[in-house]
Amino acid sequence: MNKEEKAKYETRVKVLKALAHPARLKLIDVLAEEDEVCVCDLTDAIGTDMSTVSRHLTQLKNAGIVESEKHGQMVFYRLKVKCLTGLFGCIESVVEGHIKSQLKVLS
């Protein structure tokens, strides 16, 4: 792998890593439904410390998946990417295909 090729994969990895955590997937789901949500409400949805949720949101933001805006003392987060539904569709198909083939092995 040359430098250019490596860089191509690194950028993809950055996004994939940002997605690869249950709490962050949940955050994305909530944001997909509710449009604009503050950190405190997202904290309720996730159920961990607010500082942890804040860090998760920072990761999603750094990856370009969400964006934020400050109104008063609150920070509102918004989903920036629209194609994630299709992406998760593909991932679900991976999961289902895998389960099926495991059943086949067992039978």
Added chain:
Amino acid sequence: MNKEEKAKYETRVKVLKALAHPARLKLIDVLAEEDEVCVCDLTDAIGTDMSTVSRHLTQLKNAGIVESEKHGQMVFYRLKVKCLTGLFGCIESVVEGHIKSQLKVLS
């Protein structure tokens, strides 16, 4: 998050984590082009120890992304999932959108 919901995200995470590594993305690219490849040839493409490549392939297999078949002393790996092109298309759009908005901030 209840148990069921958590499980849903965990299964997605399993696939995303399997994808979230430069070497494994490269492996997927090679397999997408070449159909059936042995570990030794994939090792050349990646440039790390064969044992490391083998572990990467195991991860992809456990996630349901590739499958393998043994012929003689060699093990051939094959891509199992067809929708990854669209998935990466989405990821590229995340990356591009993010770069654009960063340029906007700078200007």
Added chain:
DNA sequence: CCTATATTTGGCTAAAGTTGCAAATAAGCA
């Protein structure tokens, strides 16, 4: 049977990621 080759696994170390608590920062309100 013995040897060479392909692949996987065990053991180890280094690096990266996760989380909670406490402290810092920022903004509204009395």
Added chain:
DNA sequence: TGCTTATTTGCAACTTTAGCCAAATATAGG
């Protein structure tokens, strides 16, 4: 100004992941 609330950041402990080397396993071929 002083107090309260929302959010982020520093720090430390812990878990996970990646990578190499060496050893184990499996198979082909003499």
